[in-house]
Amino acid sequence: MKPHFSILLSILLLLTLTATVFAVGIRPARLVYPFQEGRELSLEYTVINRASVGARFAIYVCGTFYDKIQITDVSSTIFSDLDCTAAQRKVINQLEDGDITLDQAGIFLNPHEEKGLRAKITMPAVTGFQPGIVETRVGTVDLPLTFKPGETVVGGIAAVEAQLWFKVPYQGKRFLLAADVPDVEWGKKAKIKMTVTSEGTEEVKNAVLTADIMDPLGVRKDRLSFDPKDIASGESAEYNALWDTKQVDPGTYKLLMRFSFDGQAVTHEQEFRIGGLEVAITGIDAQPVAKGGIAKIVISASSKWGDTIKGVFADIEVVDKAGKQVGTAKTQSADMPPFAKQTFEGFWETASVPTGSYDLLVKVRYADKTTEGKGSLEIKDTIYQQTPAEYIWLAVAVILAIAGLWFFKDKIKIAPAEQK
Template identity: 25%
Template sequence: MKNIKRVLFTLFFILIIAANVSAIGISPSKRTIDFQPNLETTLEYSAINNENKSKELEIYVKGGLEAFITPSETSLILQPNERKTFFVAIKLPSSIDKPGQNDNRVGVLEKEASSAQGETSIGSRVGVESLLFINIPYPGKYLALKLTINDAALGENLDFIIDIQNQGKEDLNSIRATIDIIGPEPNKEKITAVNTNEISLKTKEASQLRATLPSSSIGSGIYTAIATIYFDGETKQVEKEFRIGELTIEILDLSPNEIKKGETTTFNLTIQSIWNKRIDGIFYDLVINNDDIELLSDTSKTVSIEPWEKKVVSLVLDTSNLDIDNYRAKSTLYYSNKTTQKEINFNVEGIKISANFLLYAIIVAIILIFIILIFIVLRLRKVKRFEE
């Protein structure tokens, strides 16, 4: 009964939240403006009432530059399902010492309801906010960077895209990049490099640097691209990992290497996809041999694997009849008309006796022998007395 009440309460609470979330709105949800000394501008917003009853809303501003952001009014009354416009005035100073993206919010909030006696009722108030970012340029030369690389199938082209924005106060005359391709673990050596196009950017402008590399020139695997961007005598680096795949599933491990006699065993095959797409219909056969004689075999369940995913596929095998000995397990993985194999040696072992257990057993045996000897001595004495 308690569980039913708890579920009903949870559902009721979720419904209340869902209703509150959509009760009011603000548009647009986000704005971005670039700083200019002594900038004066006015932004238009809309407050939205999504319910079939009137609402009184408070308008507020918060953030690092809220002193320079003023709403045209502090409250609004909205009729059922009404959308009403209000304005926000921005008046920036001649300079601001905090460069970068400054986060501010313009919000609307339901006013607290008052009772007939003029008392304020206690309850939840619904509010929504619109993001207002003000980008303040960095002194001198400054680039914001983002490196994007597509994972590719072997044989496809790799596209390197560097999104750049001049967030400094100075124009940039020459911007280019060299992208070094670093090989996979464990060596992580430089394999090759590609150069991008060259561009120029005025302050606040954004553009892209691009380069292309045939994936067949480096082969499949997991690589790292390190892009060095050169701009007017300065440099900046950004790096990202990328993958070149082929339709292959690697077997990383097959375990266990030891099992206990008389027990059922779970064999675990650890696999990893080296492909950029999902692979379905994967399964494996497991064969147990001893001196090239097949003793046991079974087939796993069918599974799927996502791009570059590692997964453990388990198979339970009844090994209770195997004697204490050395055996060989051979797994054959089947997928997309391909196969991959992995073999291991494993041992079937009997009950292991620990050193502590052996010590206790010896002590108990000595005590028993001592007791038996005492019993024999006492018995002999009794017999001797009887004879006398």
């Protein structure tokens, strides 16, 4: 076989396998439930054929509770095993051994067709399970469209799986705190959402949540209080608040949650930013430069933010009067303290361009933002500059003038005015 033909065949095979991998889908990708002994759950899944041609898929269950899930609304065989790879191999092995037909092995879906599945599970006793996540999966595996008994399934196994997580509680009382506080513009109200989730086996009654809002210096600016709540094992409680930012300055703030119950307390911190994350350009200065010299471009900037902005720098684009870019430069990077002023310097070699006037398009970059400004630069044939010798003669002249004044100061006498 010629080398180029082998390469072409390999590419075609790779494309075929890639198309197969992305043909099958299942949703939702993950479901999470508290592990509650004796609880009955009804679940819904959707198998998706994403391909532009018809395809056949087998359904299987694997993981800790593979033998406790019942799949309905499907006519084909449901394969199961503790190990997910073993469950997939069961499908292929039974098909190759002639134990089942293609129709028995999996469902056929037309291009872009979806098939709904229903599943049921009754949670077993929690005894013997360690606190944390217990995982089970519902999966689909791609099957050939045609197959005869005694043949071998060629190619890799393309499968996708949906995760089913059960959270085994900790003994006693245990709580997980979380907060969602989006950044907000100064003067607007911050939307604060907090969640307390019970991860323990025991419920709690009359538990109290407070939340302190701390400024960038660690000073408390406000306290949010909420009515007491009862939270059962495995359940969550949600707390919402709107907080007016007009009473504080822009900056990075912290939300300090404190959940108190039965003489105990759990805490959680969440940062959020209030308004005006901005660096303003206050000046762009470039002195005229002689052709072939190095232009120095000074950019003055001012922070409008009440916290340190890290890694601020500027990109400079040099453009001629026709709008064509003729050069670029970049300044140093610097951290800007709260409300600070900062200068950035960029340097550009002028040898490759003619004399004339050029525009400077400046972009100051910080965080994920950009501030733009415009300046100008003049390139001339010559720029008069005093030589070192001229500086020396000027200094000598100044010294002699001072010495002369000192010498004659005692020679000059001013007669006093006559008294009448």
